[in-house]
């Protein structure tokens with residue numbers, strides 16, 4: 001079965017093999033060498049001054065960030081993950097302002113500027129780079145830049161869990177950049193990543209908050225290539241292997257080509273792309289037969305793609321592009337969707353989806 005859900009993503013055999021080595025103790029020179037290697041590679045990838053690796057899923061890093069940096073966050077809610085920032089703030093009795101949009105719609109830079117100008121007590125913005133609920137790309141870089149021009153002390157917390165390792169992110173105005181192991185890194189779930197600006201580091205060093213998610217304690221330890229608590233050793237060894245094999249420029253190029261080619265191909269067979277600003281991490285299609293489409297894809301064509309969540313549970317399907325994916329797998333997914341539409345009497349199969357996919361894919365690769 002081809003796993004094409006936007007997280008967890010399939011792990012490559014070389015990465016799985018690296019993780020199958022005998023367990024290492026986390027307080028050893030041997031493990032610290034892996035840790036240091038990953039730290040340096042992550043700083044490079046995120047283009048941030050400091051990074052942390054935490055033993056938790058992505059939401060743990062979201063909670064740690066809210067607790068450490070936010071007294072009055074502006075939360076951008078264009079889907080389940082934006083809503084999660086709001087729910088975390090609520091759970092800690094932190095006052096917040098929320099911008100709610102349909103899951104296919106990103107708020108404009110001007111709309112956010114207006115809110116910042118009218119609410120001088122906002123000290124942080126929490127936003128997804130890609131809101132995975134609808135596969136929507138927010139204009140995070142522009143929002144961050146505008147925010148800093150309004151007030152440079154407002155902390156930008158960007159959830160890049162489905163953007164890191166997908167595309168080059170301009171993190172120059174981002175203070176906290178959040179990642180997770182189970183998306184573009186193709187690792188098992190269980191590790192969150194945080195990148196910090198100089199401004200964020202200063203706050204961490206002043207704000208001694210929380211216990212397990214105390215970023216001050218964690219930063220002190222991780223600067224010495226160790227962790228405050230037991231490290232997720234297996235995942236970190238897998239991450240080291242990822243960095244060993246990953247040519248990040250090629251990954252960006254191929255992910256982009258795969259995403260654009262998939263969208264073209266699906267449009268060519270009459271399907272509708274859901275978000276107004278699609279991310280490169282996944283292709284999201286709006287279709288009221290999504291449940292049947294996914295069922296046929298699984299049963300007849302060995303393809304597992306994701307449905308939606310909540311109000312969009314049965315009305316969208318999402319195809320993953322994150323990670324290192326063989327072109328013949330992505331092309332089979334597109335083919336299988338066209339075959340499925342034939343079975344559901346949408347249109348007769350003529351192979352156009354695959355033709356459009358391959359034409360667009362190789363054209364994109366040639367162009368960059």
Ligand SMILES: *Cc1c(COP(=O)(O)O)cnc(C)c1O
Nearest residue numbers: 057058059081128130132161162
């Ligand atoms: C997957 C994902 C998360 C992390 O969720 P966890 O289940 O806690 O790992 C957070 N934000 C986005 C945008 C995601 O796609």
